[in-house]
Amino acid sequence: MDPHLLRTYVTVARLASFSEAARELGYTQSAVSQHIAALEQDLGAPLLTRRPVTPTAAGERLLEHAAPLLLRLDAARADVVRMAAAPERGLTLATAPTALGPRVLAALPRAGVTLRVLARDEIPAAVATGTADLGLVDGIAAPNDPLRLPDVAPLTTHGVAEEPVCVLLPDTHPLAGRSALRLGDLAAARWLDAPDAGVPLARLRAANGGGAFRPALRYDGTDVRVLTALAAAGHGLTLLPRSAASGVPGAVAVPLTEPRVVHRTELVYRGAPRGAAARLAGRLVERERERERLRE
């Protein structure tokens, strides 16, 4: 189970071709053939059907393991080499755009923290590789359920906030007067496609158990104000945590009641945070504890 073999295997599976994979990896196709043969011999089972080149059942299973394994190998290497060239930075907090709710902002110390806003998917990687000491990710989830994070390193998560999810509608929208909405009613509408700033459309479909959720304009940045402005201007709908959706000029935030999902924010860190990172983590989590106490 040499990582080199795994890498060629996933490449072959992805491209469905030995020769294509060889080209991409800079090997001869003979070498690729030998790699696959070695893996199959090692594991004692065929992994690919030839002609067409398709993973077998065992091969599918291996793919599920191999991709994250390779990711983690890279992350580990990146982390250690970065440490080696450690330029002794301060405390860095990587955050998804909509994870910066009022509660989190209130808990931030007045100085000494570098804030870095990244796309949601990049945050676990940033924490894993040590680019950031702490991460804040958010997403919609069933209440009480952890978020699904890309799996790049052994990370610990801690819920820091949950708030209702709202649909941001322009004032002029026929449903703007409603006091609550169901996601299913909006499956046929046009949605802003902003995977890095808002909620990815695929996530909406998953939460709703299907539906079109046709993409309107696509926005690749991470600026929430751009997103709210686009929604207010009628370029499409978007889902946001209530705190981010309220108070947008020209738009109204209507809470989503079905399916029962919440906007959840989680703190992500590596192992046990130490020093300044531990203090900041403590403050973020303490906020959540207080809130729970008040809720009862």
Place this chain on the structure above:
Amino acid sequence: MDPHLLRTYVTVARLASFSEAARELGYTQSAVSQHIAALEQDLGAPLLTRRPVTPTAAGERLLEHAAPLLLRLDAARADVVRMAAAPERGLTLATAPTALGPRVLAALPRAGVTLRVLARDEIPAAVATGTADLGLVDGIAAPNDPLRLPDVAPLTTHGVAEEPVCVLLPDTHPLAGRSALRLGDLAAARWLDAPDAGVPLARLRAANGGGAFRPALRYDGTDVRVLTALAAAGHGLTLLPRSAASGVPGAVAVPLTEPRVVHRTELVYRGAPRGAAARLAGRLVERERERERLRE
């Protein structure tokens, strides 16, 4: 970053000796030295101080990544080879002893499922290697927080139940009359040490932020009734979910109010469950949804 090199590295770090590691791994100590040198050259940083042999800062970081990586490599291999020899079994559910709450039991289908009770730590591994299709793990956690699972494969978790945590006291115990207890008040008491059936003592200390929690009798099995009987007989205290702690003859269950923790049960599965596994997962989760609806 050859896994062989990583393996020797973690072994050397663990044993704090090149020669000891060589003996354990079946290499000469020269080979071990070369492995470490290769790794250090590859990563461009010293990983170990010699004499005494201790990880450097970068080395510590590498250790955090390496151990889970090696675990996952093994899990991946085990999973694929098991698939190759697939004896086409039915649906298997691996569960921790105290995860079998009333709600879960009610959701189980009448037939067609193999139930396997394992120690808590073994369950992620069982799901990762395909020994089980679904897993149920439990533990105490801050409300709304995911459990910390050993990291052996990309697994998805889903909260299925949360219930109060109780201390199980013998009738005759001086605190048996209390209506609620704080964990800190019991830090000096003797506790049953049953990491596989109950809550590990280390977890208690972590939840309480320290404290002795001196071990009394140790029980290595997974039978909850043994645990409750031991507690009733005065062999030590133990923490259990309310449903498991109530109705024990000769003992009373007193709820724990401080720290604010709950007994949480999570469903663990690999990727997207399919077929019968998906149906069972759906039933377990549906139970939780119903319960949430009722709670409001």
Place this chain on the structure above:
DNA sequence: TCTTCTTACGCTCGGCGTAAGTATC
């Protein structure tokens, strides 16, 4: 001086490329 890690050196075998072979569309 003894223990323990490092370095030098030679050997073997793993793994890649070239090229011929084979199977499938």
Place this chain on the structure above:
DNA sequence: GATACTTACGCCGAGCGTAAGAAGA
């Protein structure tokens, strides 16, 4: 018969062991 994977074979280098060297207790 063209395309794409497999097998044969030779070469090179990675990696191990033996043995000598260096450095710390």
